[in-house]
Amino acid sequence: MVTIIVNGTSHQVDVEDETPLLWVLREEIGLTGTKFGCGIAECGACTVHVNGQAVRSCSVPVKTVAGKQITTIEGLSANSSHPVQQAWLTEQVPQCGYCQSGQIMATVAFLKTNPNPSDADIDANLTNICRCGTYERLRRAVHRAAALMRS
């Protein structure tokens, strides 16, 4: 039995200690906004925050995050009001959308460390994969979100 705190709510889950956080979120708690893409922390579709830091939840054993604050896309804001989500909406970023929960969560964490990134900063620090190829719009949305958050 492991206790984890997801989006401010405490959950006791009866799973093996090594169960990846991703599958606990999706199948024990029912939060399916966090996606399975690769299972080896390569693609970032499963990105969530643990104590404010972006992690790739497919490769995080649930035991290691017991008691920590976990935030998923569902917990980012009520009504999609987070500046990063608003920037995504304005720039009309998603195509298939499957990677975008992870892109948004990675961006939220990134902008905390770099509130005014250049394109080069974005390219060097955001490594999530988008197979639809939305990178150009993603960059624009990251800049827009950064501006919204500074203002």
Next chain:
Amino acid sequence: MTIHTTLSRRQFVVSTLTAAGGFALGVGTTSAEAASLSVRPWNDDTTHYPGEINAWVVIQPDDTVIIRYGRAEMGQGSFTALPQILAEELECDWQYVRPEYASANRNVRDNKVYGSLSTGGSRAVRETGVIVQQAGASARERLIAAAAKRWNVPATECEAAMSKITHKPSGRTFRFGELAAEAAAIKLDKEPALKHPDQYKFIGRRIARLDIPLKINGTAKYGIDLEVPGMVRAAVMKCPVFGGTLKSADESKIASRRGIIQVVKLKDAVAVVADRTWRAQAALKALPIEWEVGAAGATNSAQFRKAYLDALDQKGAEARHDGNVDGALAKAAKVIEATYDVPIIAHAPMEPLNAIAHVQADRVDVWVGTQNADLALTFGAQASGMKPENVYVHNTFSGGGFGRRLGPDEVAQAVAISKAVGKPVKLVWTREEEIRQGRYRTQAAIRFKAGFAADGTAVALEMRNSAGAANPAGVKDGIDPQTLQGLINAAYQLPNYRVISMLKNTHVPLGPWRAPGHSQNAFFMESFIDEMAHAAGKDPVQLRRQLLAHRPDFQQVLDVLVEKGDWGTPLPRGRGRGIAITEAYDSIVGMIVEVTVKGGQVKADRVVIACDCGTVVNPRGVETQLEGGMIYGLSAALFGNITIKDGRVEQGNFDTYPVVRFKDAPKTEVYISPTPGKRWGGVGEPGATVIQPALTNAIFAATGRRLRSLPVVGQDLNGAV
């Protein structure tokens, strides 16, 4: 916020959940609320629906307009574009529009009322556009006729706008919702004419996509996200040597693991069924499995590459011949020759393939994000032994498709597993399974010969192509038009032109990869055209202009490219610019790529895209598809390489099958330059084609090194200037 998806078995009510963040449209709506999509946009109970004007349009008493969508939504945006087209003719208020998937089951029962639900060939707008235009116009005229009848006035005195019919002389109005039931019973003497493009008010607008509000907060339901009561979960491994079969699997070795329910042995695969996906995946890894692989187990990539190149010397089948190529080459003042080839590549959509199947005594239900709901239904029928009319496919949002979801192998497996365990089963492929059990883009090779007159005019072009047919049923007399797309129908005009085809399939399963045929053939053709230009001492744009002199539409796209892409302006040493242009799916797309080659590493810095796709439904939709197609093709050109060893795929995940990330993605500009009056072309696929040769042409410009094979990464570019 947690949304547990609970679905009853027989009745699927469209969720009323719509995401927050509606858009003010300014045009076509009276409200700041936009049309919206449900997170689960399907409704299977569509056969007798009150207010159904035709199979495409339902108008409810509260004016809600349900527009049926007869293709897949895998990111290309046509779940918005097709309703946008229909709404233009219907004259409805966009805020009332609620699109939903057309029912594949009804398509079976109702004599293909939706035509083909398959989503490939950039056909959603290109083919279904006119069908939904007619459906919208017909519904509008019937609403007008219903109003005229009620008022007892001539229909010509009535007008439809913003979901109301107005009697112009008296100013009286009815809402669409008040008339729908009567309109549904009216038969028109003849179908109304469609609007002239000059009359469009809503088509051509940069309206917001309906699915995006659901895709920024985790609410959109993909197949992998759904739950069915009583459902169990499965992981599968198919014989890694294509065509092989299962010999044995020792389930006793995993029987004691937590949550394991059953091991299901299929002819060519084995599935572990458990209470949780991760337990099933982990147990499958631990399961001892033996395969019967046969002779294919001794094959490898080097053999295949040699076989495709050797095939170029065979006689082959003549797929096109203008003039007299042999005569022209014999008389030519100069002849050049070059051989190109490309490896197998996989699709790797972000969402691994998955499906939920529930086989019951009298029906089969399948929930799946598929590009081909018709074929998913057929596969479901075959795998269950049920009649097609008793199979229900509930299409969901797809996390990418790119052609892979046209061949729903996951559906056949999920249905077989559900049948074996007697429960609803969610089957989720691992990424490794997705990479290793693809329906790949074919390996291909080509040999070009070009002849020039003494003054440098290109007079003959011959190509001998060896490639596999993704659709063997399309082969006739040794020729597969899809495999030869972009070669047999290239726009270039030369007096002597010949295409010879050597079809060659191996044990590797093939399928359509975004812009099948075109994707490798544009690389071949546009690279060799570049070589021809240099051989003739011409600028690559100049030669293309000469060979396309009969095509003013191509010329104007080239004009845009040259201007916006700074063609001909100098670049520093180590940088270069390449151009390529083609026509695919009724659209002309050209690109100029700027690269930097430094220390043997290639970086695409900037891509300028110009496109003539005819009438534009939604400019942003065109832009995003071209941008995305470009990145998809760039991944293939830079990295795409599936290799075979001992008959099986060596790669398995994004660590060994790399794709473009932020750091690889160029700055991109898109210029839409439609020829007035030209009907709409497809834009989902063409972007994936010309990026490949534009990139390698740019590498040639930067380094003097001509790349005649892909991928780029792994080839030696050091010291090449």
